[in-house]
Amino acid sequence: MRASLVESIGSPDRIVEELKKASDRVGAVCLFIGVVRSTSPLGRVVRLEYEAHEKLAEETLRKILKEVCEAHGVIDGVIEHKVGRASVGEPVMCVAVASEHREEAFRAVRELVERVKAETPIWKKEVAEAGERWVEETRREPLLLRLRGLIEVEVHEPMTARELVERLGMKPGEVLVMRKRAVLRWDDLLGEGDLVKVVPPDLATAGG
Amino acid sequence: MRVVFRLYAKFREQFGTSRVELDLEDGATVMDALGELFHGDVPKGLMVAVNDRLVEDLNTKLREGDVVDVMPPASGG
Numbered sequence: 001m002r003a004s005l006v007e008s009i010g011s012p013d014r015i016v017e018e019l020k021k022a023s024d025r026v027g028a029v030c031l032f033i034g035v036v037r038s039t040s041p042l043g044r045v046v047r048l049e050y051e052a053h054e055k056l057a058e059e060t061l062r063k064i065l066k067e068v069c070e071a072h073g074v075i076d077g078v079i080e081h082k083v084g085r086a087s088v089g090e091p092v093m094c095v096a097v098a099s100e101h102r103e104e105a106f107r108a109v110r111e112l113v114e115r116v117k118a119e120t121p122i123w124k125k126e127v128a129e130a131g132e133r134w135v136e137e138t139r140r141e142p143l144l145l146r147l148r149g150l151i152e153v154e155v156h157e158p159m160t161a162r163e164l165v166e167r168l169g170m171k172p173g174e175v176l177v178m179r180k181r182a183v184l185r186w187d188d189l190l191g192e193g194d195l196v197k198v199v200p201p202d203l204a205t206a207g208g
Numbered sequence: 209m210r211v212v213f214r215l216y217a218k219f220r221e222q223f224g225t226s227r228v229e230l231d232l233e234d235g236a237t238v239m240d241a242l243g244e245l246f247h248g249d250v251p252k253g254l255m256v257a258v259n260d261r262l263v264e265d266l267n268t269k270l271r272e273g274d275v276v277d278v279m280p281p282a283s284g285g
Contacts, residue, residue, distance in 0.1 A: 051216065056260065056277070092285070093284070113285065117283070119282055121216070123217035123218070123279075123283050134217055134221075
């Protein structure tokens with residue numbers, strides 16, 4: 001298990017090989033790579049510049065990796081995050097886990113990616129043709145609760161899907177709201193007597 | 209007491225320096241210190257560490273010589 005800041009992201013093949021060697025119980029390796037895209041509100045991106053509080057960032061990455069691997073029962077994991085300048089198309093973050101089965105690998109990678117972005121003291125400046133800006137992510141407040149399976153809800157008064165989720169103590173994006181097999185938009189109105197499901201995003205396609 | 213602030217990313221650029229030292233009253237908290245640094249207009253969502261340890265409770269009291277890292281909300285990935 002390793003998590004670190006790097007000047008360039010390692011080869012995916014090498015990371016997969018590293019994780020496969022963790023145990024002969026490994027039946028799935030799931031890997032996410034974030035790359036620099038060319039589009040931004042400031043026009044075409046020239047580069048990103050990553051800055052970190054290096055000591056705290058590496059401590060945070062290791063803590064997140066340990067917590068998520070334990071929580072999801074995955075066997076091993078790797079996080080690499082770039083610091084310094086990155087051109088369009090360049091990999092800037094790699095999150096990978098090895099597990100016995102795919103479900104826990106998918107969940108762990110998703111949580112790792114979200115937590116790395118939200119909790120690690122790393123910042124990126126976008127340098128584009130029309131100017132530059134420090135990218136501001138909306139800070140996630142600590143979760144009141146985390147939905148691990150779907151819940152079925154009967155609506156007793158008109159409200160939007162967003163209001164429903166917020167009344168349940170969750171936030172749009174952390175869960176999805178489905179009516180029959182359709183995922184609702186946040187402004188979609190629910191009426192009295194509607195039956196909907198509130199679903200973690202990673203379960204939304206598992207049979208609706 | 210004297211406290212050292214280390215400023216990161218946009219805060220470093222806003223202040224034009226990565227390091228600021230301020231004299232605070234004995235017993236000042238992290239929030240008091242941030243109020244002095246930002247002249248009362250403390251940005252929301254910032255991350256703070258004291259002596260390389262992240263601080264969640266802004267009522268934590270500071271001591272002479274403490275190093276306070278002032279960091280914008282994370283935006284990596």
